[in-house]
Amino acid sequence: MKFSAWLDRHRRFVLTLAAALALAGLSAAISLPIGLYPDASFPRVRVTVDTGSQAASQMVLAVTQPVEQAVRAVPGVVNVKSVTSRGSAMLTVDFAWGTNMPTAMLGVNAALAQTVPSLPPGVSYNVLQMLPNVFPFMAYALTSPSVGLVKMRNLAKYQLVPLLSGVKGIAHVQVQGGDTGEVEVSADPARLAAAHLTLTDLVNAISGAASLQSVGRIEDHQLLYLLLTNNSVSGVRDVKNIVLRAGPGGVLHVGDVAQVSQGVVPQFLGVDADGKQAVTLLLYQQTGSDMVATAKAVDKALAGFKGQIPPGVSVSKWYDQSTLVLAAAGSVRDAILIGIVLAAGVLYLFLRNGRITLLAITIVPASLAAAVMVLSMAGLSFNIMTLGGLAASVGLVIDDVIVMIEFIAHRSGHPARGAGRFWVLQAGSAFLRPLTGSSAATLIVFVPLAFLSGVTGAFFKALSITVASTLLASWLLTALVVPLLAATLVDFDRWTDPGQNGQGWLGRTHERLLNRFLTRPVLLALPVLGLVVVGYLSYSHVQTGFMPSLDEGGFVMDYLTAPGTSLAETEREMREIEAILHKDPAVASYSMRAGAGFGGDLAESNKGDFVIRLTPLSQRANIDVVMNRIANEVTAKVPGVQIDPHQLMSDELGDMTGTPQPIDVRLAAADPAALEGAAQRVAAALGKIQGVDSIDDGVVPAGDAIEIHVNQARAAALGLDPSKVAAILQTAMAGTVAATFEGNNQLTGIRVRAQGAAGLNTTQLGQLPIPTPAGALVPLSSIASFSIASGQPEITREDLQQVVDVTARLNGTGLGAGIAEVKKALAQPGILGNGVTYTLGGLYKQQQIAFAGLVRVFIAALLAEFVLLLLLYERFAWVAAIICTSLLSTTAVFTGLFLTGVPLNITAMMGMVMIVGIATEMAIFFVSEAQHLLETLPPREAFATAAANRLRPIAMTTLAAILTLLPLALDLGQGAGMQQPLAIAIIAGLLVQFPLVLLALPVLLLKLTKARA
Structure with a gap:
C-alpha cells in the first residue's frame, strides 16, 4: 500500500x-515548573571551617592543610582550593562533570569527620554543594521608625520564618540583621574584689542558679513522675536576685556587684534597606520547584499575615528573581508571536x-x-x-x-x-x-x-x-x-x-545570474573568495566572550574599605554611597550589608555589598550604562572605597563554577614571600589596560590586632599565669554566656562581662582591672605589655600550593581582546619577578574549555552530515560539495557578529553548529530535486531547472526563518539577550547560504558531474 x-x-x-x-x-x-537556569548538578562542594580567632598562618598549618589533604583523597576530586583568613577557611572541592554528587558529598563529609578529632578544639565545619538554589531568589526587608531591631528580628525569626517555610517550593528562610536580645550583667570589678569574688565566680553562680534539669523519676500511686530542679529565671529582676553568697553578714545578690539590664548580643553586622536599619529575610528555593509559583505563594502568604504585623513595621520586597524569569518568558513569548505573524506574512505574500x-x-x-x-x-x-x-x-x-x-x-x-x-x-x-x-x-x-x-x-x-x-x-x-x-x-x-503565472523579478534575476555562472564558472571565484576573506577578517576582529549578558533589572555592588575599618566607620562611608543611590533616577530600591554579603556569608567589618534594584527597562538606560554611571560617581565622591559592580545571575554562575571574574591571573612561586609583591605589580599593570577595571590584587589583609604579652614573672608573683589572664580578659571584654532561660518561645542568654569594658579604647585598655587570687585589683598594664600586629593577608592555596589570584573585570572590551592585552602586560620585564609563574583562569579558562568542546561538536556535526549525505546520494563528490557550501555559510557568522557588535560566545557557537544543519537542509532540497531531474534531463538543464524549482521554497523558508529570528536578534525586551548571538549567527548563515545553494552549488555539481562523465 x-x-x-x-x-x-x-x-x-x-x-x-x-x-x-x-x-x-x-x-x-x-x-511545567518555571525557573531561571536549567537544573544542573554542578560538581563543586564548598567547605567552610571556623575555629575562632587564630592567625591566618597558624590556621593554615593547624587546620587548612589537614583538611585539604583529607578532602583531596576523596575519590573523584580533581582540584582543591582554599582561602584562609583569621579564624576561618573556605575550601572549594571540584569533581569531574558527571560525578554522582550525593555520593561525593558523603565522601567529603566522611573525610572531614575523620579529620576533625585531630584538629584544635572548637573546630566547626559546614559542607554545601554549589547549586543555583544556594543563593536567595527572593528577599524582604522589615523596617520601622518606632519598633526596635530586637522586636523586628523576633517577628521575622519566630513568626515570618515558620510562615514562609511552609510555602511549597521554599527550602529555607534566613534572617539577616537586627538584634538578638539578652540579659547583660555588667560586673563592677571593685565590688567583686571587695566581696572577694571574681568574674569566674559570678559566671559559675549564675550558671548554677539559673538552671532547669532532670534529676530522676519516682513512682507514687501508680503514676510515674519526672523530677525536675527548676531554678530558671524569667528576666532582669530574677537575675538580679540570684544569690551569690549568704552568711552572717547577710545575703549577697548579683545586683549588689553588677548592673543587670536588658541588652543585645554583640555583633559586627549592619543591614540597611533604602537607608533605614532593617531586618531582612532571605528566601531559598527548593531544587526543581516552580520559581514563579513559589514567589506568588510567598506574596500571598505575606498578604494574609499583614493584619498580624505590628503597627509601624513595614515589609517590603527588595529582590525577586522571578520578575526576571517572567520578563524573559514574556520577551520569548513576544518573539514567538511576532515571528509567527511575520512568517504568515511571507506565506501569504508568496502563495496569496x-x-x-x-x-x-x-x-x-x-x-x-x-x-x-x-x-x-x-x-x-x-x-x-x-x-x-x-x-x-x-x-x-x-x-x-x-x-x-x-x-x-x-x-x-x-x-x-x-x-x-x-x-x-x-x-x-x-x-x-x-x-x-x-x-x-x-x-x-x-x-x-x-x-x-x-x-x-x-x-x-x-x-x-x-x-x-x-x-x-x-x-x-x-x-x-x-x-x-x-x-x-x-x-x-x-x-x-x-507561481504558475510566470517568473517574477526574483526568478528572472536568478535565472540570469545562474546562466552566467554556469557558462563561466570562474566568475564565482571572486565572490566566494571575498566571502572567505571577509569572514576571516571578521573572525580576526570580532570580540569574544563566554556567556551572553542579560539585563537582569538590578545588580550587586561589592565594596571594600581600608583593612581594619570599624563597622561604624564602614557604615558612615556607605551612607555617602547611599546618597548617590537615592539621587539616581534609575534606582528603585536597594539594600546594604556591612560585615556580611548577600546570601548570608560573613565577612570582615570592612566588607559588604549593595543589592540595587532598578526601575523598569522602559524607564531607564541599559543596565551597563547605569552600572558604569553609578560606579564612576562612587569612585569620584567616595575615595578609598573599592567597589565591584556586577550583575547577580552571572556572578552566581561564576561562583558555582569557581570563576566569577573574567580575568584571573593565578600567581605561584616556590617562595610564597615573593607572591605579594608580584601581585601588586601585576595589578598595577592591569590598571593601565583600557577596558579593565574592578582590579583586585588578591592580597586581602585582615585588620590590625593588639597583642597582649603577659609578663610571666610579674603575673606569677600575684598568683596568675598567662592562661588565667587570658580567661579573665575573655570574660571581661567579650563576655561569657553563663546561662539561658526560656521565654516567649525563645531562649535568652545571660552574658557576664566587666563593666565598661565594651567601650574601652586602646589607651584605656591598660587600666582594665585584673583581680588576683588574694582579692586585689591590679591594672593590666602592670603585668602585661602591648604591641600592634599588622593584619596578615588571606592565604590562598590550590592543590596544596600557595597562590595569589589577581582578578579584574572587563568594561567595553571583549574577553579575547582583554586577555590578549593582559598577556602583553604580563610579558613585560620585571612584572612577575624571579621564580613567579602565572596561569590564566576565570571566565577566560571556562571560555577556552567551552570553545574546545564546541569545536569538537562542530567537527562531529560535519562528520554526521557527511555520513547522512552519503546515505542519501551515494556520491562522495556531491557530498563534499554540499559540505563545502555549508562550511562557507559559517564564515558569515563572524561577519554578522562583527557588524552587530555582539561577541563570539558559546551561544553564538551553538548557532554556528546549528547553521551547519540548516545549510545542509537547504542544500538537500535542491540536490534531491536535481537528482530526480537528472533521470530525464541533461545535467546543465537538470541543475538549472532544479534551482528554478527550488528558488521559491528556499526563498520563502529563508525569509521566514530570518523574520522569525529577528525579534531575538534585536534583543527585544528584558532577559531576551541570552539567545541574541544564536539568532544573529543563524540569520547571517542563512543570508549567505541562500545564494550559495541556488547559484554556487549548481555550478559546482555540474562541474563534478561532467568530470565524472
Whole structure:
C-alpha cells in the first residue's frame, strides 16, 4: 500500500493523534515548573571551617592543610582550593562533570569527620554543594521608625520564618540583621574584689542558679513522675536576685556587684534597606520547584499575615528573581508571536491564500506544544534555555511546513490538473524523502551536543533537547498532518498557484545570474573568495566572550574599605554611597550589608555589598550604562572605597563554577614571600589596560590586632599565669554566656562581662582591672605589655600550593581582546619577578574549555552530515560539495557578529553548529530535486531547472526563518539577550547560504558531474 493511500485511510486517527499530542503539550505547559537556569548538578562542594580567632598562618598549618589533604583523597576530586583568613577557611572541592554528587558529598563529609578529632578544639565545619538554589531568589526587608531591631528580628525569626517555610517550593528562610536580645550583667570589678569574688565566680553562680534539669523519676500511686530542679529565671529582676553568697553578714545578690539590664548580643553586622536599619529575610528555593509559583505563594502568604504585623513595621520586597524569569518568558513569548505573524506574512505574500497560510501557522503551536510535552517527560523546566530554544525553533518549524506546502501547491495548484484529495496526498508522499533527509540534517547536529560537559553541556543540553524535540514534532506533523489538512481545507481545483503565472523579478534575476555562472564558472571565484576573506577578517576582529549578558533589572555592588575599618566607620562611608543611590533616577530600591554579603556569608567589618534594584527597562538606560554611571560617581565622591559592580545571575554562575571574574591571573612561586609583591605589580599593570577595571590584587589583609604579652614573672608573683589572664580578659571584654532561660518561645542568654569594658579604647585598655587570687585589683598594664600586629593577608592555596589570584573585570572590551592585552602586560620585564609563574583562569579558562568542546561538536556535526549525505546520494563528490557550501555559510557568522557588535560566545557557537544543519537542509532540497531531474534531463538543464524549482521554497523558508529570528536578534525586551548571538549567527548563515545553494552549488555539481562523465 502506498503511503498516500495509507494516510488517506487513517486520516481520522492521524488528525486525532496530532490534536491529542498538542493538547497534552498544552496541559504540560500549564504544570511545567518555571525557573531561571536549567537544573544542573554542578560538581563543586564548598567547605567552610571556623575555629575562632587564630592567625591566618597558624590556621593554615593547624587546620587548612589537614583538611585539604583529607578532602583531596576523596575519590573523584580533581582540584582543591582554599582561602584562609583569621579564624576561618573556605575550601572549594571540584569533581569531574558527571560525578554522582550525593555520593561525593558523603565522601567529603566522611573525610572531614575523620579529620576533625585531630584538629584544635572548637573546630566547626559546614559542607554545601554549589547549586543555583544556594543563593536567595527572593528577599524582604522589615523596617520601622518606632519598633526596635530586637522586636523586628523576633517577628521575622519566630513568626515570618515558620510562615514562609511552609510555602511549597521554599527550602529555607534566613534572617539577616537586627538584634538578638539578652540579659547583660555588667560586673563592677571593685565590688567583686571587695566581696572577694571574681568574674569566674559570678559566671559559675549564675550558671548554677539559673538552671532547669532532670534529676530522676519516682513512682507514687501508680503514676510515674519526672523530677525536675527548676531554678530558671524569667528576666532582669530574677537575675538580679540570684544569690551569690549568704552568711552572717547577710545575703549577697548579683545586683549588689553588677548592673543587670536588658541588652543585645554583640555583633559586627549592619543591614540597611533604602537607608533605614532593617531586618531582612532571605528566601531559598527548593531544587526543581516552580520559581514563579513559589514567589506568588510567598506574596500571598505575606498578604494574609499583614493584619498580624505590628503597627509601624513595614515589609517590603527588595529582590525577586522571578520578575526576571517572567520578563524573559514574556520577551520569548513576544518573539514567538511576532515571528509567527511575520512568517504568515511571507506565506501569504508568496502563495496569496489565507487558508494555506492558516494551515501552515497552525503547525507551529502544535509542534511547540508537542516539544513541551517532551520537556515535561524529560523532567526539564521552562527556563532561559528551553524558552529560547522554543523561540529559535519557530523559524525551523516554519521551514518544514513551507517547503511541504509549496511543493503541494506547485504540484496541485494548477487549474488544468483537477487536483482533489488524491493529487494533494500524492504530492505530500512524493516530498516525504527530501523532507525526511532535510529534517535529519538539522536534527543530527544535536546528537554530538549530548556529549558536551561543563557549563556548556549543562546549559545547552536543555536547549538542544528543546530544539530537537520541536523539529521532530514538526517533521511528523508536516509529513502526516499538513497533506491531510491541505486536502481538506484548500480547494486546489479553484485556487491557482501564483507561481504558475510566470517568473517574477526574483526568478528572472536568478535565472540570469545562474546562466552566467554556469557558462563561466570562474566568475564565482571572486565572490566566494571575498566571502572567505571577509569572514576571516571578521573572525580576526570580532570580540569574544563566554556567556551572553542579560539585563537582569538590578545588580550587586561589592565594596571594600581600608583593612581594619570599624563597622561604624564602614557604615558612615556607605551612607555617602547611599546618597548617590537615592539621587539616581534609575534606582528603585536597594539594600546594604556591612560585615556580611548577600546570601548570608560573613565577612570582615570592612566588607559588604549593595543589592540595587532598578526601575523598569522602559524607564531607564541599559543596565551597563547605569552600572558604569553609578560606579564612576562612587569612585569620584567616595575615595578609598573599592567597589565591584556586577550583575547577580552571572556572578552566581561564576561562583558555582569557581570563576566569577573574567580575568584571573593565578600567581605561584616556590617562595610564597615573593607572591605579594608580584601581585601588586601585576595589578598595577592591569590598571593601565583600557577596558579593565574592578582590579583586585588578591592580597586581602585582615585588620590590625593588639597583642597582649603577659609578663610571666610579674603575673606569677600575684598568683596568675598567662592562661588565667587570658580567661579573665575573655570574660571581661567579650563576655561569657553563663546561662539561658526560656521565654516567649525563645531562649535568652545571660552574658557576664566587666563593666565598661565594651567601650574601652586602646589607651584605656591598660587600666582594665585584673583581680588576683588574694582579692586585689591590679591594672593590666602592670603585668602585661602591648604591641600592634599588622593584619596578615588571606592565604590562598590550590592543590596544596600557595597562590595569589589577581582578578579584574572587563568594561567595553571583549574577553579575547582583554586577555590578549593582559598577556602583553604580563610579558613585560620585571612584572612577575624571579621564580613567579602565572596561569590564566576565570571566565577566560571556562571560555577556552567551552570553545574546545564546541569545536569538537562542530567537527562531529560535519562528520554526521557527511555520513547522512552519503546515505542519501551515494556520491562522495556531491557530498563534499554540499559540505563545502555549508562550511562557507559559517564564515558569515563572524561577519554578522562583527557588524552587530555582539561577541563570539558559546551561544553564538551553538548557532554556528546549528547553521551547519540548516545549510545542509537547504542544500538537500535542491540536490534531491536535481537528482530526480537528472533521470530525464541533461545535467546543465537538470541543475538549472532544479534551482528554478527550488528558488521559491528556499526563498520563502529563508525569509521566514530570518523574520522569525529577528525579534531575538534585536534583543527585544528584558532577559531576551541570552539567545541574541544564536539568532544573529543563524540569520547571517542563512543570508549567505541562500545564494550559495541556488547559484554556487549548481555550478559546482555540474562541474563534478561532467568530470565524472
